[in-house]
Amino acid sequence: MKLIILDRDGVINHDRADYVKSADECVPIDGSIDAIARLHKAGFTVVVATNQSGLARGKFDLDDLEAMHEKITGLVEEQGAELGAIFYCPHAPEDNCKCRKPMPGMVDAIEAEFNISAEGFYFVGDSLRDMQAAITKGCKPALVKTGNGEKTLGQLTDQSLQTDSPLMQLEQVQVFDNLAAAADFIIAQPDGH
Structure with missing residues (x-):
């Protein structure tokens, strides 16, 4: 099995400063749905792992979140493909849970599933x-440079100048313009690695 994990907001759909709160506000980034379909057709199990603190903050409810995910799933299915699963963390940062990224809990759950x-x-x-x-x-x-990607690239660049950076250096991260470009590259790799 070849696995790929995708964040949602800013990777698959456009992010919003005031949270993506409904299916109507869940607008795919150009090329992202097609990229998911191409990954699936290339033999990848495509799984989404997304922090959704808007639930804990009362910005939207579980029905709203399910409607957003049904919209994304439906668009992928229209392309003749499927998502393996969507995992989400419903907690706020102050909840100190084990599933909110950067904690590894959602990836642990994906591995178990x-x-x-x-x-x-x-x-x-x-x-x-x-x-x-x-x-x-x-x-x-x-x-990816979509969503918060450009800002993140700046953070990584600044962080990589610090010799005591505990976790990551920029050279560990591959950078792509968008999910479509990332998918092109990843599909071309042997065994999805």
């Missing part, structure tokens, strides 16, 4: 939290 190690597989995100979760679990971190 699919009975596979995520180590060596790609984890595509747009935030420092995504990159940290990827590295913690031995995934290959892939940063």
Whole structure:
């Protein structure tokens, strides 16, 4: 089995400063749905791992979140493909849970669900939290410049100048313009690694 983990907001759909709160506000980034379909057709099990603190903050409810995920799933299915699963953390940062990225809990859950190690597989995100979760679990971190990606690239560049950076250096992270570009590269790799 070839696995790929994707963040949601800023990778698959446009992010919003005031949270993506409904299916109507869940607007795919150009090329992202097609990229997911191409990954699936290339033999990848595509899994989403997304922090959704808007639930804990009361910005939207579980029905709203399920409607957003049904919309994304439906768009992928229209392309003749499927998502393996969508995992989400419903907690706020102050809840100190084990599932909110950069903590590895969601990746642990993905590994348990699919009975596979995520180590060596790609984890595509747009935030420092995504990159940290990827590295913690031995995934290959892939940063897209959509969403918060440009800001994150700046953070990584600044962080890589610090010799005492505890977790990550910029050279560990592969950078792509968007999910479509990341998918092109990843599909071309032998065995999805």
